[in-house]
Amino acid sequence: MSRAQDLSDGSRDGVHGRDCYGDVDRVPELLARVEREDDAATWDELGHRLVLEGDLVFPASFAALPRLVRLASGSTRARGLAGAIVRCGAGGHGCDDQLAACAGAIAEFSGLLDRHLRSRPDHYLSPFRDLLAAEGHYHWSTVLGDFSDDFYQVACPHCAVEVTIAIGDYGRYSAIRDWHLGDVDRRDLRPASPEGLSGTGRWMHETVVRDGQRVLADGLTYLFGRTECPRCASVFNIADEYEAANRPLM
Known part of the structure; x- marks a missing residue:
């Protein structure tokens, strides 16, 4: 902050x-x-x-x-x-x-x-x-990182458990982070199609595609995609939950 x-x-x-x-x-x-x-x-x-x-x-x-x-x-x-x-x-x-x-x-x-x-x-x-x-x-x-070693923390909107979102060379998944066992109960992320992006995600993606930034473009489809909560199995939009929790208070 x-x-x-x-x-x-x-x-x-x-x-x-x-x-x-x-x-x-x-x-x-x-x-x-x-x-x-x-x-x-x-x-x-x-x-x-x-x-x-x-x-x-x-x-x-x-x-x-x-x-x-x-x-x-x-x-x-x-x-x-x-x-x-x-x-x-x-x-x-x-x-x-x-x-x-x-x-x-x-x-x-x-x-x-x-x-x-x-x-x-x-x-x-x-x-x-x-x-x-x-x-x-x-x-x-x-x-925002370069998607080589990025982690984002979001709360599941359904059960409120803290979910770790990983997007990088090691994988693209959601998990529950255990400080002794690491990221457990991993679920694959579900990337958005470029055509399905809207709002901020679409603008960000179009900008980096325009400028030939392929790794950023690919990572953004996952960041603005969906995932399954490892705890309750509900599916939610990653970026929506992150934005809701991290916008500055007005």
């Missing part, structure tokens, strides 16, 4: 807003510096001040977002930092107003990410997860 830190003093103009140390002037200085030259040490300090411990964001984070988005088309560092801010802010409580104030920058960022993904970058998953966050699919942006 992402966290937000004292967002009441945030600014919309990209100049003010407290960072992780409570400073209001240092982030604008650092932004001005990276706008002049792509300096690794400056980017490192900027990233630390805007996204602490991987999930803690600040008023300065949102204030900096428009300037980071303007840099993102030509800077991998700016694109990654902007993505981290959107992902972390979206998952936390108390950030709604800050995100709403950045709606224009986030929409611009979404378009930029989509164009970047069309170029089929080597490290595809990270910007794809950033795109998910920018498009409002926050729960998937934080957990």
